[in-house]
Amino acid sequence: MALVSGMDIIKECTSRGLVAGSFNTTNIETTMGIVAAIERVGVPTFIQVAPTNVALSGYEYVYDMVSRRLASCDVPVALHLDHGKSLESVEGALAADFTSVMIDYSEYPFEENIRVSSRAREMCPPGVSLEAELGSIGGKEDDVAPEHASYTNPEQVKQFVEAVGCDMLAVSVGNQHGYAPNARINFELLAKVQAESPVPLVIHGASGLPSEQLARLHEFGVVKVNVAADLRNAMIRSFGEAYAANPNENSLIRVSTDAVAAIADVVEARIRTLNPSVA
Incomplete structure (x- = not known):
């Protein structure tokens, strides 16, 4: 199946009460592992890449790699730009035919966040979904951390979403980027944000959250949950264990194949945890 619009993933997940995992790829092994898991479970999914991880290859290579593997996959998948920190990164992903993008100006003042995020909306062709972020998520992603982390203010949510016109809203409600084992979702705050948001929500930093919390996110209007650190750890650990053994x-190729299997197991487990109704 060809890559589908991010809007298609959002619509199918919301209509079926599902949560789409959004898994960061970096290379061919990660991509193969992600898609293998998607085929096992059958839940619509996002595959994503952050600008920090296209430095080696460029957006076009990522598109080619992902779309070629998905040609034999029957499950709907969108290709998403994760944490576009500039309009230039959004432009690069769109030029490479990504079907969903994120603009992240959450570290800037509210009005500036609206201004730049609105411009990203204008750049997106019809059908390409836009994710924006309100409230700055803490922790580290690729050794990059926000200068100031802050919770999402429910009182700003409706105004922000309506002004920007985004299709998904990433929120900061106790989640943290990277592997943060002490991170916990503040469900009281998440419920307040959900009540004010006209669009589905996105949770970043799932690698550090306990399974029992991930299994509840579908109750709070969450349509997309990002997972990156778990996948990278699985691959690095697989290569490290191979070296330690010999x-x-x-x-x-043998070590890479083992890494693909390890990544697939992690992705499958996350998709099933996020979707308790899936057998």
């Missing part, structure tokens, strides 16, 4: 190992 420092003279030279079969890269």
Whole structure:
């Protein structure tokens, strides 16, 4: 199946009461592992890449890699730009035919966030979904951390969403980027944000959240949950264990295949946790 619009993923998940995992790819092994898991479970999904991870290849290579693998996959998948910190990154992803983008100006003042996020909305062709962020999510992603983390203010949510015209809203409600084992969702705050938001919500930083919290997110208008650190850890651990077992190992394909399997297991477990109704 060809890549689908991010809007298609949002509509299907909201209509079926599902939560789309959004999994960061970095290379061919990660992509293969993600798609293998998607095929096992059958839940519509986002595959995403952050600008920090296209430095090696560029957006076009990521598009080619993902779209080629998805040609034999029957599950709807959208290709998403994660944490576009500039309009230039949004432009680059759109030029490469990404079907969903995120503009993240959450570290800037409210009015500036609206101004730049609205411009990103104007740049998106019909059908390309836009995610924006209100409230700055803490923790580190690719060793990049916000200067100031802050919770999402429910009183600003409706005004922000209506002014920007975004299709999804990323929120800061106790979630943190990277592997943050002490992170916890403030469900009271999340419920207040949900009550004010005209669009579905997005939770970043799922790698550090306990499974029992992830399993509740569908109750709070969450349509998309980002997972990155767990996948990267699975791949690095797989290669590290191969080296520890045999420092003279030279079969890269065997080690890479093991890494794909490890990534697939992590992705499948996350999708099932996010969707308790899926058998």
